Amino acid sequence: MGESWVPQPVTTFSSVLLWAGLLCLAPAVKSNGPPKALLTLEPPWVNVLREDNVTLKCEGFQTPGHDSIEWFHNGSAISFHQESYTIPAVNLKDSGEYQCRTEQTSLSNPVQLQVTSDWLLLQVESLVFMEGDSTMLRCHSWKNKLLHKVTYYHNDKALKYAYECFDYIVPQVNYTHSGSYYCAGQMGHVIHISKSVMITVQGGKSSVMKGLIIALILVVVIAVIVAAALYYYKRHKRTASVPDEIGSTVVESSVSYSLLKHTDAPEEEESGRGGYQNYQ
Known part of the structure; x- marks a missing residue:
């Protein structure tokens, strides 16, 4: 009697893990251009x-x-x-x-x-910075005309004042440095005010929280995929082992019956001989 074909769940389990691994590694794949x-x-x-x-x-x-x-x-x-x-x-x-x-x-x-x-301009090195970067602000006059009594402002609040023109340096920016900046200075007898410049600092608390939430979701998704794959694998492994157990039970029953039959045969033969002798 031919053996029945049983599906092999190992291949499916391996495929699921392979796909899970590829999903995790996909963001790290870069072009070789x-x-x-x-x-x-x-x-x-x-x-x-x-x-x-x-x-x-x-x-x-x-x-x-x-x-x-x-x-x-x-x-x-x-x-x-x-x-x-x-x-x-x-x-x-x-x-x-x-x-x-x-x-x-x-x-x-x-x-x-x-x-x-314009007459006056607040110059910046970039409009977007990452937290921890250093930056410098410059209050610049048209054609570099003499400028004095300079004040830098952040969100309408004065940061620093000096009689001579100077550059305002921030060694390490953080999310509190985002906002509107402008400067004011005097050229001759006239005070000029620059237009506002919007600066954005990324990588602050909100960005960190978003990153942690995304990482947590990714870990949960991978854990669910692996758990489902393991459950599928164990379930099919038990299903595949049932025919073998049934076959083993049938064989053991047949062998036991055979042994019992052969064990009873000599007693029947002895009983038959004894009856024949008594008859004689």
């Missing part, structure tokens, strides 16, 4: 006044002696191919998004440059 070029500003301010001097630098590996760098402004190519792109006197039309790449790198992350026409 070329590295991105790095675009920086000199000076580092992302907002400038009209007629300021701005230099953009594209960093990335390229063949020595080859001026093969590509520059883009608002998505359009610029007919310039050296690593430093200088705008001697920026105008409003120079505002926008800049990117670059070399022959050995992919397109850089975009850098925003904002050109303003």
Whole structure:
């Protein structure tokens, strides 16, 4: 009699664990494309006044002696191919998004440059910071005209005052540094106030809590998947072992019956012989 086919749950169990592992590792998988070029500003301010001097630098590996760098402004190519792109006197039309790449790198992350026409400007290195970064604020006058009696403000609250113009430095920013900033200063006999600049600091308490909640949900989901896979595996393992147990019981019963039958046979033969002799 042929053996009955029993499904093998091990393959299904292994597949579930494999999928669970792939789901966990998916965020860590990265493409093997070329590295991105790095675009920086000199000076580092992302907002400038009209007629300021701005230099953009594209960093990335390229063949020595080859001026093969590509520059883009608002998505359009610029007919310039050296690593430093200088705008001697920026105008409003120079505002926008800049990117670059070399022959050995992919397109850089975009850098925003904002050109303003005003007497006074609060300059920043970025509009978004991560908690723990350092930053510097600069109260900048048009054409670098003499500026004094300078005050920096955060959310309409005075931070610091000095008679001479100075840069305001924050060694380590945190979520409390998010908000509106501006400065005021005197040029000649006139006091000027800059427009407000919004700065955002990421990675504070709310971001940490969100990260912990996401991590906890991920752990729970993986635990549920593994528990379900183990339950499925054990259940099918018990189901697969039932036919073997039934077959073993039948064989044992047959053997026992056979042994009993052969054990009773000699007694019957002896009883028959005794009767035959008594008859004689």
